[in-house]
Amino acid sequence: MYHDAIMAGFGGQGILMIGDILALAGMIAGKHVTWMPAYGVEMRGGTANCTIVISDERVGSPITGTPYGCLVMNKPSLEKYESWVKPGGVLVANGAFIDKTDLSRNDIKTLLVPTADIASDIGDPRVASMVALGAYIELCKAVTFDDIFTAMEQTFKGKKKKLVPINKQALEQGRDFALIRPSSKGVTHEY
Numbered sequence: 001m002y003h004d005a006i007m008a009g010f011g012g013q014g015i016l017m018i019g020d021i022l023a024l025a026g027m028i029a030g031k032h033v034t035w036m037p038a039y040g041v042e043m044r045g046g047t048a049n050c051t052i053v054i055s056d057e058r059v060g061s062p063i064t065g066t067p068y069g070c071l072v073m074n075k076p077s078l079e080k081y082e083s084w085v086k087p088g089g090v091l092v093a094n095g096a097f098i099d100k101t102d103l104s105r106n107d108i109k110t111l112l113v114p115t116a117d118i119a120s121d122i123g124d125p126r127v128a129s130m131v132a133l134g135a136y137i138e139l140c141k142a143v144t145f146d147d148i149f150t151a152m153e154q155t156f157k158g159k160k161k162k163l164v165p166i167n168k169q170a171l172e173q174g175r176d177f178a179l180i181r182p183s184s185k186g187v188t189h190e191y
Contacts, residue, residue, distance in 0.1 A: 001031070001056045003142040004064040006081050008049035009073025009094070011039055014129035017155070018071075019050035022133065024151035025143040026054035034062035049077065054142055071136045073115070073129060078102055092136045094128065111135055111178060118173050127170035134174025145175065 005022070009015045016037045023035035031054045039048040051067070053059045066086045072078045073094040085091055087107045096116035103110055113135045115128035122131075130152075137148055149168060156163045 001054070003052075003054045003069065003140065004067040005052045005069035005071065005136075005140070005142070006049060006064065006067045006084065007052070007071040007073075008047070008077035008081055009129070011046040011048045013048070013073045014126070015048040015073060016050050018129045018133040019052050021148065021151045021155055022137075022143065023052050023054070024154060025147040026052075028147045028150050029054075029143055031055060032057060032059050034059045036062040047076065049081075069136065069140045069142070071132055073097070073132065075102060090136070090139045092132055092139065094132060096128070109139065111139060111181065113174060113177055115174075118177065119170060122166060122169050122173060124166055127167055130167050130170035131174040131177070134171035134176075135178040136174075137171070138175040138178035145171070 007015050007019045019035055023033045026033040034053045035050060037050040039046060051062060051064055053062060066084060068086050068089045070081050070085045071092045072081060074097045078093060078098050082091060082105055085108050089108045091108055091110045093112050095112040095114040098112060100112065113132055115131045116125060118131045119125045119128040137143060137145060148171060152167055153164055
């Protein structure tokens, strides 16, 4: 098993956090993992991205030029990383900032997720990135949901423990959205 992914968006959207949770879930599953964050000089509003590699074997490099998976939360990230996705790979995009006309590939599976709408329905717009992560995990199967839930619980400890239920709900809603609107090669599904 080898899974590599890039996650990208504006600083403050939770990109590094969801990448970290995915990497931790891989470690919980007993895999070899790398997580490499990068962000602009601005924390909130600047660019943020991370590369995650999960493998049965030792990881030779934390860098990937053609990832299998990509999760983008804004249009500048889509413009930069859509072309990087390996043919046959998966792209999950935030439907709040990206629409079908922004997508140009027909050789990858794509899914536009209404992250802002789902997060608002849950009761907290800050969980939009967790909604996207839930959809991503459902499409890519890089880790199990049990492992991602455990990783999330380990991430939100102490005072942040109260955030576990709403973030778990966001992951489940993202998963459910991906199940209802399954992506297929060359076809973009949107809400």
